[in-house]
Amino acid sequence: MTKKITYGGAYVPEMLWDTLRKLTAEFEGAKKDANFQNEFQNLLRNFSGRPTPLIFAERATKDLGGAKVYLKNEGANHTGAHKITHCLGQGLLARRLGKRMLIAETGAGQHGVATATVAAKLGLECVVFMGSEDIRRQRPNVFLMERLGTKVVPVEYGSKTLKDAVNEALKFWMEHLDEAHYCIGSVLGPAPYPEMNRYFQSVIGREIRSELMERENKLPDAVVACVGGGSNAMGSFYDFIADASVKLIGVEAGGIGKKIGEHSSRKIAGELGIFQGYKSLFLQTEEGQIAPTHSISAGLDYPGVGPELADLYTNGRVELTYATDAEAVSAVDYFAKLEGVISALESAHALAEVRKIAPKMSRDSIVVATLSGRGDKDLFNFARAFKDESFRDFLKDEYNRYE
Amino acid sequence: MNNLEKLFAGKKGGLFMAHMIAGCPTMEESEKVAEALVKGGADIIELQIPFSDPMADGPAIAVASEEAIKGGATVAKSLALLEKVARLGKPVAVMTYLNIPFRYGISKFVTKIAKTGASALIVPDCPFDTEEGRELLTACKETQVYLIPVVSPGVPKERLEQLATDASGFVYCTSRQGITGANSKFAKELVDFVKELKEIFKLPIAVGFGVKSKEDVAELAKVADIVIAGSFFIHVIKTSSPGSVEKSLKSLIS
Ligand SMILES: Cc1ncc(COP(=O)(O)O)c(C=O)c1O
Numbered sequence: 001m002t003k004k005i006t007y008g009g010a011y012v013p014e015m016l017w018d019t020l021r022k023l024t025a026e027f028e029g030a031k032k033d034a035n036f037q038n039e040f041q042n043l044l045r046n047f048s049g050r051p052t053p054l055i056f057a058e059r060a061t062k063d064l065g066g067a068k069v070y071l072k073n074e075g076a077n078h079t080g081a082h083k084i085t086h087c088l089g090q091g092l093l094a095r096r097l098g099k100r101m102l103i104a105e106t107g108a109g110q111h112g113v114a115t116a117t118v119a120a121k122l123g124l125e126c127v128v129f130m131g132s133e134d135i136r137r138q139r140p141n142v143f144l145m146e147r148l149g150t151k152v153v154p155v156e157y158g159s160k161t162l163k164d165a166v167n168e169a170l171k172f173w174m175e176h177l178d179e180a181h182y183c184i185g186s187v188l189g190p191a192p193y194p195e196m197n198r199y200f201q202s203v204i205g206r207e208i209r210s211e212l213m214e215r216e217n218k219l220p221d222a223v224v225a226c227v228g229g230g231s232n233a234m235g236s237f238y239d240f241i242a243d244a245s246v247k248l249i250g251v252e253a254g255g256i257g258k259k260i261g262e263h264s265s266r267k268i269a270g271e272l273g274i275f276q277g278y279k280s281l282f283l284q285t286e287e288g289q290i291a292p293t294h295s296i297s298a299g300l301d302y303p304g305v306g307p308e309l310a311d312l313y314t315n316g317r318v319e320l321t322y323a324t325d326a327e328a329v330s331a332v333d334y335f336a337k338l339e340g341v342i343s344a345l346e347s348a349h350a351l352a353e354v355r356k357i358a359p360k361m362s363r364d365s366i367v368v369a370t371l372s373g374r375g376d377k378d379l380f381n382f383a384r385a386f387k388d389e390s391f392r393d394f395l396k397d398e399y400n401r402y403e
Numbered sequence: 404m405n406n407l408e409k410l411f412a413g414k415k416g417g418l419f420m421a422h423m424i425a426g427c428p429t430m431e432e433s434e435k436v437a438e439a440l441v442k443g444g445a446d447i448i449e450l451q452i453p454f455s456d457p458m459a460d461g462p463a464i465a466v467a468s469e470e471a472i473k474g475g476a477t478v479a480k481s482l483a484l485l486e487k488v489a490r491l492g493k494p495v496a497v498m499t500y501l502n503i504p505f506r507y508g509i510s511k512f513v514t515k516i517a518k519t520g521a522s523a524l525i526v527p528d529c530p531f532d533t534e535e536g537r538e539l540l541t542a543c544k545e546t547q548v549y550l551i552p553v554v555s556p557g558v559p560k561e562r563l564e565q566l567a568t569d570a571s572g573f574v575y576c577t578s579r580q581g582i583t584g585a586n587s588k589f590a591k592e593l594v595d596f597v598k599e600l601k602e603i604f605k606l607p608i609a610v611g612f613g614v615k616s617k618e619d620v621a622e623l624a625k626v627a628d629i630v631i632a633g634s635f636f637i638h639v640i641k642t643s644s645p646g647s648v649e650k651s652l653k654s655l656i657s
Contacts, residue, residue: 006534009533009534010530010533011501011528011529011530011533011535012458012528012530013458013459013527013528013553013555014530014552014553014554014555014558014562014566015554015555015557015558015577015580015581017530017558017559017562018557018558018559018562157462157465157466157469158455158456158465158469163456164456167456167458167465170458171458171459171461171581174459174580174581175580175581177557177580271506273502273505273506274501274502274505274528274529274535275456275502276456276458277458277528282502284502284506286506287477287478287479287503287506287507288454288478288502288503288505288506288507289454289455289472290455290456290502
């Protein structure tokens with residue numbers, strides 16, 4: 001008999017015990033508190049701009065020749081990605097808890113910008129930790145965070161990417177427990193974070209359902225989302241878990257190969273482990289050292305996956321697959337030309353999967369892909385990936401204008 | 404009898420626990436570091452098996468762990484080192500992060516360190532009341548290894564009382580909230596907190612985090628039964644040599 005695995009948990013030093021207990025209690029209370037709900041809904045609607053549109057990708061549908069393709073445009077949110085939703089939720093909780101500071105980790109910089117934005121909006125201080133490798137890849141977001149009044153702290157050791165930023169944020173938090181709330185950026189970390197962020201993000205799935213009902217009067221056959229830690233995926237999937245006819249597909253970063261260090265896919269090589277406060281699937285060595293990861297998209301370049309998602313994957317409800325760096329870049333181009341949407345490199349992994357599966361599905365079926373973010377932040381990465389000569393000249397020019 | 408039990412039977416307070424990382428600066432030199440710590444007067448050696456992402460450690464130990472792993476400090480080699488360190492005659496407490504024993508197999512790991520000579524185990528990211536915490540407790544009880552709780556000022560009494568029902572050996576108390584590192588700002592409430600710990604746990608109390616001078620040791624020794632230093636030695640190793648650890652330790656506790 002195999003033992004049932006309990007994913008998640010709260011594997012943290014005792015000094016966090018009381019803080020997590022208070023956060024859990026505040027979260028449980030807020031769920032039932034009409035004032036909190038009103039405030040949260042008001043910010044989602046009148047600050048972030050929800051509901052986000054569900055785009056019928058008509059030309060892509062025709063070109064792919066199979067399922068009708070819809071894109072849930074989370075990139076239309078204020079700050080350009082789904083991340084702002086859980087930041088608003090957590091920011092309100094932090095204020096209720098009497099905290100005066102938000103801290104966050106960031107990979108792509110999207111969660112950092114969203115946290116910085118919410119901190120400014122709610123009148124809180126903000127410190128964001130970011131791996132120096134990611135700072136290099138996503139410099140424009142650093143600039144934005146600083147404009148928003150946030151202090152961005154580079155993390156110079158480890159792999160200098162997202163996991164190291166989480167480590168540093170956790171450490172800073174342990175030194176500032178009384179004044180700071182750690183606004184974790186995905187459905188991971190110790191309880192209650194995975195459930196809490198999923199609770200806030202589940203608005204994505206509910207909107208997909210109601211928007212599609214209104215337009216097509218039926219459920220989707222498949223919902224596809226990219227998976228870094230899993231917040232946009234869990235947010236998109238959660239409302240459909242009980243609808244067995246809806247396939248739920250998470251797309252991880254396949255990077256440049258299948259060897260350790262060349263990708264960030266837990267499907268390819270994830271093993272059960274306990275890290276950063278939770279039990280889940282992690283890319284790691286035989287001995288349990290956390291392994292290096294790679295992805296062209298900083299937001300998917302992380303060794304672990306949210307525990308609820310790992311659970312849904314192991315029990316078969318969610319399918320995991322992956323798209324390579326090259327497939328992601330190509331998907332950005334494809335949907336830009338055909339649909340007028342420039343996707344973030346993270347979300348483009350989901351779009352790449354749509355290009356693979358839509359042609360194989362019948363014409364009366366529907367696939368919804370979550371476009372977790374828009375591509376503005378990747379401008380420099382795109383320009384380089386497409387070897388854009390004139391953009392290079394522009395950068396030189398721009399540099400000279402500074403002198 | 405557990406070596407720590409013997410130590411505590413003879414000497415109630417004024418003890419010093421010195422921390423080191425397996426593989427820092429190299430696997431071979433780690434043995435010299437251990438010897439220097441013993442010669443320098445350490446009563447207990449805390450041997451950290453390096454983990455890639457040590458959540459409760461500051462930059463000094465995090466970077467040293469990373470370098471140790473890069474230099475080939477595998478779990479197998481760290482355990483071989485443990486055997487040598489234990490032979491030096493001082494009680495050894497193994498410290499690591501949960502994913503290491505979890506991957507090794509918790510019961511297998513505890514049995515192995517017990518056989519190899521460890522008297523205690525410290526896993527700062529594993530609360531006793533998790534599935535793995537329970538497994539650790541059971542395995543430790545069976546092999547007479549003490550599983551050491553790590554607490555900090557600010558942990559409420561109610562929680563301390565829960566932990567006390569399962570604690571054995573000694574209590575590891577951090578001098579403040581936060582992480583390890585060579586910065587001695589002890590929490591204002593530390594003195595009262597340690598008194599509370601003594602009442603609740605009825606075990607020797609070890610205090611560490613940020614100990615870097617003779618004055619720090621003297622100050623903490625007033626309240627603690629065991630004073631711990633770690634990052635301090637990493638700094639010594641990096642700026643001079645493993646051999647100079649002996650002298651530095653002597654100057655710390657003389
Ligand atoms: C646009 C976008 N999509 C997806 C992700 C990945 O995170 P998650 O899997 O939590 O949605 C990020 C993370 O930075 C992101 O910025």
